[in-house]
Amino acid sequence: QVQLVESGGGLVQAGGSLRLSCAASEPNFWNYRMGWFRQAPGKEREFVASISSLGTSTNYIDSVKGRFTISRDNAKGTVYLQMSSLKPEDTAVYYCAAFRQGGSVSNPTSYDYWGQGTQVTVSS
Numbered sequence: 001q002v003q004l005v006e007s008g009g010g011l012v013q014a015g016g017s018l019r020l021s022c023a024a025s026e027p028n029f030w031n032y033r034m035g036w037f038r039q040a041p042g043k044e045r046e047f048v049a050s051i052s053s054l055g056t057s058t059n060y061i062d063s064v065k066g067r068f069t070i071s072r073d074n075a076k077g078t079v080y081l082q083m084s085s086l087k088p089e090d091t092a093v094y095y096c097a098a099f100r101q102g103g104s105v106s107n108p109t110s111y112d113y114w115g116q117g118t119q120v121t122v123s124s
Contacts, residue, residue, distance in 0.1 A: 009118030022096030029077040038092035050105035093117040
């Protein structure tokens, strides 16, 4: 069982930046592909970004390209989401998730483990 713990959320003004972190309780963290999703009130959970197990490949939803960067430190068992030029529409609970193999990185059903989420609120 992999436990994921997100941190770094908060309240920020539009145009500001935040860095989310997700720490995994898994010694073989490098085995897992990691993703970030978000869910706004009344909306479905939405794919934001993913990164391959060794960090050589990343994917982003179009609305965050050029503003968000996903990265990972396998030695620390942590994945990050650097968010810049934040917009009010980025307001949501952000979740990190992990899976080992198979499935689409943008489909939440591909992921086996989820964190509890961290709130990001962007004020206008």
